[in-house]
Amino acid sequence: MSGCGTAPLPGLPEAVTICEVGPRDGLQNEPRPVDTGVKAEFIERLADAGHRVIEATSMVHPKWVPQLADAEEVLRRVDRRPGVRYPVLVPNERGLRRALDLGVSDIAVFASATESFAQANLNRTVAASLDMFAPVIGLAREAGLTVRGYLSMCWGDPWEGAVPTAQVVDVATRLISLGCTELSLGDTIGVATPGRVGALLGALTAAGVPIDRIAVHFHDTYGQGLANTLVALQHGVTTVDTSAGGLGGCPYARSATGNLATEDLLWQLEGLGVRTGVDLTKLVQTSVWLAGHLSRESPSAVVRALGEPQEG
Amino acid sequence: MSGCGTAPLPGLPEAVTICEVGPRDGLQNEPRPVDTGVKAEFIERLADAGHRVIEATSMVHPKWVPQLADAEEVLRRVDRRPGVRYPVLVPNERGLRRALDLGVSDIAVFASATESFAQANLNRTVAASLDMFAPVIGLAREAGLTVRGYLSMCWGDPWEGAVPTAQVVDVATRLISLGCTELSLGDTIGVATPGRVGALLGALTAAGVPIDRIAVHFHDTYGQGLANTLVALQHGVTTVDTSAGGLGGCPYARSATGNLATEDLLWQLEGLGVRTGVDLTKLVQTSVWLAGHLSRESPSAVVRALGEPQEG
Numbered sequence: 001m002s003g004c005g006t007a008p009l010p011g012l013p014e015a016v017t018i019c020e021v022g023p024r025d026g027l028q029n030e031p032r033p034v035d036t037g038v039k040a041e042f043i044e045r046l047a048d049a050g051h052r053v054i055e056a057t058s059m060v061h062p063k064w065v066p067q068l069a070d071a072e073e074v075l076r077r078v079d080r081r082p083g084v085r086y087p088v089l090v091p092n093e094r095g096l097r098r099a100l101d102l103g104v105s106d107i108a109v110f111a112s113a114t115e116s117f118a119q120a121n122l123n124r125t126v127a128a129s130l131d132m133f134a135p136v137i138g139l140a141r142e143a144g145l146t147v148r149g150y151l152s153m154c155w156g157d158p159w160e161g162a163v164p165t166a167q168v169v170d171v172a173t174r175l176i177s178l179g180c181t182e183l184s185l186g187d188t189i190g191v192a193t194p195g196r197v198g199a200l201l202g203a204l205t206a207a208g209v210p211i212d213r214i215a216v217h218f219h220d221t222y223g224q225g226l227a228n229t230l231v232a233l234q235h236g237v238t239t240v241d242t243s244a245g246g247l248g249g250c251p252y253a254r255s256a257t258g259n260l261a262t263e264d265l266l267w268q269l270e271g272l273g274v275r276t277g278v279d280l281t282k283l284v285q286t287s288v289w290l291a292g293h294l295s296r297e298s299p300s301a302v303v304r305a306l307g308e309p310q311e312g
Numbered sequence: 313m314s315g316c317g318t319a320p321l322p323g324l325p326e327a328v329t330i331c332e333v334g335p336r337d338g339l340q341n342e343p344r345p346v347d348t349g350v351k352a353e354f355i356e357r358l359a360d361a362g363h364r365v366i367e368a369t370s371m372v373h374p375k376w377v378p379q380l381a382d383a384e385e386v387l388r389r390v391d392r393r394p395g396v397r398y399p400v401l402v403p404n405e406r407g408l409r410r411a412l413d414l415g416v417s418d419i420a421v422f423a424s425a426t427e428s429f430a431q432a433n434l435n436r437t438v439a440a441s442l443d444m445f446a447p448v449i450g451l452a453r454e455a456g457l458t459v460r461g462y463l464s465m466c467w468g469d470p471w472e473g474a475v476p477t478a479q480v481v482d483v484a485t486r487l488i489s490l491g492c493t494e495l496s497l498g499d500t501i502g503v504a505t506p507g508r509v510g511a512l513l514g515a516l517t518a519a520g521v522p523i524d525r526i527a528v529h530f531h532d533t534y535g536q537g538l539a540n541t542l543v544a545l546q547h548g549v550t551t552v553d554t555s556a557g558g559l560g561g562c563p564y565a566r567s568a569t570g571n572l573a574t575e576d577l578l579w580q581l582e583g584l585g586v587r588t589g590v591d592l593t594k595l596v597q598t599s600v601w602l603a604g605h606l607s608r609e610s611p612s613a614v615v616r617a618l619g620e621p622q623e624g
Contacts, residue, residue, distance in 0.1 A: 003476035004467075007510035009543065010322070155316075164315035190617075193583025194542060198319035223576040223613035224583075227539040230506060231321065264535040271505025271536075301535035305502075 011234035026247025040077035049282035059095030116159035149180035156191035190221025215239035225260035245287030245298035261300030338559025352389035361594035371407030420460035428471035461492035468503035502533025527551035537572035557599030557610035573612030
C-alpha cells in the first residue's frame with residue numbers, strides 16, 4: 001500500500017506479547033463440554049499460529065469448573081514446545097502439586113481487587129485469599145516457575161461499582177511482594193474507559209510496580225477493549241491478554257461479556273506496525289474451526305469479516 | 313466514584329459534536345421498509361436525547377433507495393427545533409430544489425475518494441461527480457445552507473485495496489474548494505487502523521484543510537471504530553458520525569459492516585469526561601424501542617449491556 005501512510009502513535013512499543021487465554025478462560029465458560037481432543041488440538045493450532053504464551057487449562061476442582069475437568073489429560077496430550085509457555089491456573093497448594101507433577105513451568109493465581117468478588121468467587125476475604133496464595137506463589141517460585149497474578153475487578157465490580165485506584169494498587173503491590181512475576185489487570189465486567197486505564201497504570205508505576213510486569217486483560221462488554229488496550233500500550237504495557245475469536249463469556253446471555261478477541265487486536269497491531277509473531281490468517285482459521293465444534297459463530301468482528309465457515 | 317481516577321489523554325477536546333446518522337445512513341440499509349411515523353418519532357427521540365445534528369433523510373430517487381422514498385413526508389412530520397440541525401443528503405440539483413422547498417437548512421453530498429466506488433455508486437468518474445456536485449454546493453451556499461461533503465473509501469476500497477493518502481487529500485481539497493463547509497471522512501469498509509487515521513488527518517491539515525471542518529465516520533467491520541475515533545479526537549477532530557444502536561449495515565450479512573454505535577462512543581466519552589450533550593440512557597431506550605420495530609437486536613455492545621427489551 002505505497003503512499004498509504006501510517007503515522008506513529010506516541011509511546012507505542014515495537015512488539016507486543018499476546019497471552020492467549022482461550023483454552024482456559026474461554027473454554028471454562030462454555031455451556032457444553034468440549035472434547036479433550038479438540039482442546040489439545042486448539043492449543044496446538046494456537047502454537048502453530050505463532051502464539052508463545054498459551055494459557056492451557058486450570059487445576060481448579062471439577063466441582064467448580066467441570067468444563068476443565070480433563071486438565072491433566074489436556075496437558076498430557078499437548079506436545080509442549082520449546083519457546084512456548086503454557087501457563088496453568090492453580091487455586092491452591094494441591095493444584096500446584098498437580099501442576100508440578102505434570103511438568104508445568106508457568107502458573108497463574110486468580111485474585112480479586114474487591115471484597116465482594118473475593119467472597120463470591122473465592123469464598124473468603126481479599127486478605128484471606130492472599131494468605132492462601134502466599135505459599136503457592138512461594139513454592140512455585142522456589143521450583144523456578146513463573147507466576148502470573150490475575151487481579152480481577154480492577155476498574156469496576158458488579159456489587160461495588162467503580163473500584164478506587166488505591167484499593168487496586170494495594171492488592172497489586174501485595175501480589176508482587178508475594179512473588180508474582182507478572183500482574184494481569186482484569187476489567188472483568190468491561191466498564192473501563194481509556195482515561196481510567198491510564199490513571200491505574202500511572203498509580204501502579206508510581207507505587208513501584210515495573211510496567212514490564214503488568215499485563216492488561218480487557219473485556220469487550222461495552223465495546224471498549226481495543227481503545228483501552230491502545231492506551232495501555234502507549235503507557236508502556238507490552239503484554240495483552242486476549243482469546244482467539246473472543247472466546248469466553250456466555251453466548252446465550254443478552255449481554256456478551258467476553259474477552260477481547262485476539263484477531264481484533266492483531267488487525268489493529270498489524271495496521272500500527274507492532275509485531276506480535278502471530279499469524280492472523282492462521283488464527284482466524286483456528287477460530288472458525290473451533291466455532292464449528294462449539295456450534296456457534298465467533299463474536300469477533302475480524303473473524304466474522306475474514307473467516308470462511310468450515311466443517312466442524 | 314471518588315478515588316477512581318481518570319488520567320487526561322493528551323490532546324482530547326472538552327466537547328464533541330455527534331452527527332447522528334441513524335435515520336438516513338442507518339435506515340437506508342434496512343431490508344424491510346420502516347413506517348414513516350416510526351422514522352419521524354425516531355428523529356424526535358434523538359432530539360429529545362440531546363442530539364443537535366441529526367441526518368434526517370435523503371433526497372435520492374426512490375428507485376435507488378426505496379427505503380427513504382418518504383423523505384418529504386418525514387421532514388414534514390418532524391417538528392424541527394431551533395438549535396438542532398437536520399441535514400439531508402442531496403444527490404443533485406433536483407434533490408436540492410426539493411430540499412429547499414421543504415425549508416431544509418443543511419445538506420450533504422456523497423463523494424468517493426476512489427474511481428471504483430465513484431463508478432459503482434455514482435456511475436461516473438470522481439471528476440464527473442465533482443462536476444455534478446459543484447452547482448449543488450454553489451447554490452446551497454448561496455441560499456445560506458451548510459454543506460457537508462461525505463468522502464467515502466478514505467482508507468480502503470473493496471476493489472482498489474488501500475487508498476493512497478495523496479488521492480484522498482486531492483478529492484478532499486477539491487470538495488472544500490467547491491464550498492463544502494464540512495468534510496466527513498468515511499472508512500466505508502472499516503479497514504482503517506489508528507496510525508492510518510493519524511496519517512490522513514496530518515496530511516489534510518498540512519494541505520490546508522482546517523481540522524475543525526473535518527468529521528470522521530468509522531465503520532466497525534473489524535472492531536476498530538472506537539480506537540480510530542479516539543486517535544482522531546487526539547488529532548483535534550471534534551465532530552464524529554455515529555448511528556444510534558449501530559444502525560446500518562446489513563444484519564443478515566455474515567460480516568456486519570455497520571456504523572460505529574453512538575452509545576458505544578458515548579460510554580467512552582463519558583468515561584473520559586468529554587461532553588456531548590447527549591443522554592446515554594435516553595439514547596439506549598430509543599435504540600431498544602427502534603430495535604423492536606426492526607424486529608432485531610441492536611449490534612451495539614452498550615445497548616446490549618444496558619438495554620431492556622421493550623414492546624415494539
